[in-house]
Amino acid sequence: MASKVIQALYNDDDVLMSAVKRVKAERHHIEEIYTPFPVHGLDKAMGLAPTRIAITSFLYGCVGLTVAITMMNFIMIQDWPQDIGGKPSFSYLENMPAFVPIMFELTVFFAAHLMVITFYLRSRMWPFKEAENPDVRTTDDHFLMEVALHDNEDQLKALLVETGAVEVKITEKH
Amino acid sequence: MYTFSNRLRTAAFVLMIVGALGLVYGFFAAPSTEAEAMAMVADAHHGEDHGAATTHAAEGEASHGEAHAEQAHGEEAHGAETHEEEHGSNHGEHLLHQLQNKPWAALYVSAFFFMMISLGVLAFYAIQRAAQAGWSPVLFRVMEGITSYLVPGALIVFVILVLSGLHMNHLFVWMDPEVVAHDALIQGKSGYLNVPFFLVRALIYIGGWGAYQYFSRKFSVAQDTASDDSNFKKNFRISAGFLVFFLVSESMMSWDWIMSVDPHWFSTLFGWYVFASMFVSGITVIAMITIYLKSKGYLEFVNDSHIHDLAKFMFGVSIFWTYLWFSQFMLIWYSNIPEEVTYFVTRIEDYKLPFFGMLVMNFIFPLLILMNSDYKRLNWFVIMAGIVILMGHYVDIFNMIMPATVGDQWFIGIAEISGVLFFAGLFIFVVFNALTKAPLLAKRNPYIEESKHFHY
Numbered sequence: 145m146a147s148k149v150i151q152a153l154y155n156d157d158d159v160l161m162s163a164v165k166r167v168k169a170e171r172h173h174i175e176e177i178y179t180p181f182p183v184h185g186l187d188k189a190m191g192l193a194p195t196r197i198a199i200t201s202f203l204y205g206c207v208g209l210t211v212a213i214t215m216m217n218f219i220m221i222q223d224w225p226q227d228i229g230g231k232p233s234f235s236y237l238e239n240m241p242a243f244v245p246i247m248f249e250l251t252v253f254f255a256a257h258l259m260v261i262t263f264y265l266r267s268r269m270w271p272f273k274e275a276e277n278p279d280v281r282t283t284d285d286h287f288l289m290e291v292a293l294h295d296n297e298d299q300l301k302a303l304l305v306e307t308g309a310v311e312v313k314i315t316e317k318h
Numbered sequence: 319m320y321t322f323s324n325r326l327r328t329a330a331f332v333l334m335i336v337g338a339l340g341l342v343y344g345f346f347a348a349p350s351t352e353a354e355a356m357a358m359v360a361d362a363h364h365g366e367d368h369g370a371a372t373t374h375a376a377e378g379e380a381s382h383g384e385a386h387a388e389q390a391h392g393e394e395a396h397g398a399e400t401h402e403e404e405h406g407s408n409h410g411e412h413l414l415h416q417l418q419n420k421p422w423a424a425l426y427v428s429a430f431f432f433m434m435i436s437l438g439v440l441a442f443y444a445i446q447r448a449a450q451a452g453w454s455p456v457l458f459r460v461m462e463g464i465t466s467y468l469v470p471g472a473l474i475v476f477v478i479l480v481l482s483g484l485h486m487n488h489l490f491v492w493m494d495p496e497v498v499a500h501d502a503l504i505q506g507k508s509g510y511l512n513v514p515f516f517l518v519r520a521l522i523y524i525g526g527w528g529a530y531q532y533f534s535r536k537f538s539v540a541q542d543t544a545s546d547d548s549n550f551k552k553n554f555r556i557s558a559g560f561l562v563f564f565l566v567s568e569s570m571m572s573w574d575w576i577m578s579v580d581p582h583w584f585s586t587l588f589g590w591y592v593f594a595s596m597f598v599s600g601i602t603v604i605a606m607i608t609i610y611l612k613s614k615g616y617l618e619f620v621n622d623s624h625i626h627d628l629a630k631f632m633f634g635v636s637i638f639w640t641y642l643w644f645s646q647f648m649l650i651w652y653s654n655i656p657e658e659v660t661y662f663v664t665r666i667e668d669y670k671l672p673f674f675g676m677l678v679m680n681f682i683f684p685l686l687i688l689m690n691s692d693y694k695r696l697n698w699f700v701i702m703a704g705i706v707i708l709m710g711h712y713v714d715i716f717n718m719i720m721p722a723t724v725g726d727q728w729f730i731g732i733a734e735i736s737g738v739l740f741f742a743g744l745f746i747f748v749v750f751n752a753l754t755k756a757p758l759l760a761k762r763n764p765y766i767e768e769s770k771h772f773h774y
Contacts, residue, residue, distance in 0.1 A: 198691070229652055241648045 208254025333743025340736020428737030438600025466752035629694035679710030
């Protein structure tokens with residue numbers, strides 16, 4: 145079932161911030177905000193829960209470290225031990241300094257790439273996906289706030305105009 | 319204005335007195351003859367306790383036979399050591415020198431460690447000035463307080479260097495003409511490594527640092543009552559100039575005052591490595607003193623974000639230190655060139671616990687503790703992490719100086735702990751005294767408003 149939302153467009157991030165605070169104070173539910181660039185402190189003003197992406201990043205880093213250790217242990221110690229620079233590969237621990245750069249790189253590689261992929265998936269973004277963005281101007285210089293409607297059209301409209309919205313329109317959300 | 323509380327002042331004096339007594343004890347406990355030295359070590363081996371007994375050794379108890387057995391055992395260890403320069407001298411004399419060096423080395427390590435903290439802060443301060451950083455001016459007075467220890471601290475180190483030059487101790491083996499006469503490598507370096515030039519260089523470093531410290535403080539205080547920004551601009555210029563001087567002089571200082579205790583060994587990134595150590599210790603001390611002053615109701619303009627930023631620096635520079643430590647270690651370990659690798663062979667054989675313990679304290683601990691963003695805003699968390707980081711970097715300096723000066727006779731005993739206590743007391747006294755001399759807010763700094771409202 146389609147629900148009705150009201151969309152307010154702003155042309156300044158400071159105006160947007162104060163509008164968000166005002167709308168929150170009046171106990172309306174902000175569904176989503178589309179901005180052309182990250183607005184500092186917007187997540188806190190909207191009351192979004194803090195991100196947990198850092199935790200996933202740490203866990204991915206641990207996975208990367210484990211992969212590096214297992215991989216180097218298999219390649220250099222078990223499968224094909226080589227004597228490099230007078231340092232025969234008899235045990236992982238004794239040769240560990242040589243593997244530290246690989247351990248470091250794979251930790252960073254896993255943490256960074258998997259974190260970005262997690263972020264994309266969590267934000268429901270994937271290749272060839274159609275943009276959810278309701279108005280193309282939010283990719284240029286406008287900010288768009290989407291508020292849920294519950295038979296309070298006129299009151300909400302008046303409030304949004306009062307907060308400095310340059311344009312207010314009501315649409316169906318699918 | 320800050321007033322130096324009586325309790326803290328008393329604590330500083332107690333630390334100094336206890337430390338001084340312990341250091342004096344350390345000097346008296348050192349053996350004065352070869353026989354005594356042999357007896358002490360023989361005794362220590364008897365008790366199965368390497369170091370503890372070297373400090374508490376009851377003298378002259380060991381029988382002749384035991385002393386001989388010890389000599390045989392010791393000769394073995396001698397072979398593995400890096401002191402090729404000691405070829406001619408016999409084992410007893412060598413051991414005597416090591417044990418006599420012990421209290422000197424303890425004194426030197428602590429004196430250097432506290433001097434290094436304020437030197438690291440001076441560099442941090444100069445960077446903030448030269449970068450015209452907007453977040454940090456509220457902390458300038460704290461930094462200026464800490465750097466006021468630099469000149470007294472560096473002069474104490476200088477006095478120890480002069481005493482070494484006068485052969486009061488054997489910290490620097492290249493200062494001994496007997497050794498140089500039998501050592502072609504040191505002879506080749508004697509154009510640089512000779513006592514007069516060494517001391518002149520030390521004076522140039524200390525003079526340069528002291529001059530910057532003096533003028534930057536003077537301009538900073540003058541800016542409080544000025545009607546324009548001319549003092550601020552002057553400070554910007556001398557800070558930029560100082561950083562150039564500092565990077566060169568700090569690097570040379572680390573060769574002179576630390577690396578030359580192993581005159582055969584060299585590492586090209588040693589200056590950076592010592593710099594990382596002093597930088598992270600300095601930032602840690604800024605954070606700790608700021609939190610202390612805040613807990614006493616001062617520095618009301620410092621907020622969580624400032625502490626958060628300092629903790630980020632502690633975290634980041636700890637990792638930077640590890641990066642340099644590892645870069646130095648891995649290249650030497652891999653290439654395995656005898657004259658280079660002996661440095662790490664002695665450390666891993668005789669200093670296993672401090673050598674690897676330092677890595678845990680300086681890398682793994684701060685990495686895991688300070689990784690979480692929220693923890694960097696908890697004052698007690700930053701203090702606890704800071705204490706471990708400071709101890710870790712003391713051990714770092716310990717590992718740089720001790721192997722070449724006392725060899726396998728090291729121990730963190732009365733002399734070492736007393737050295738730390740004495741200089742900690744002196745440091746607290748000088749720093750907090752300097753903090754009372756000027757308002758804690760540099761109120762006319764053009765960035766002070768930005769800094770007060772700094773919010774992350």
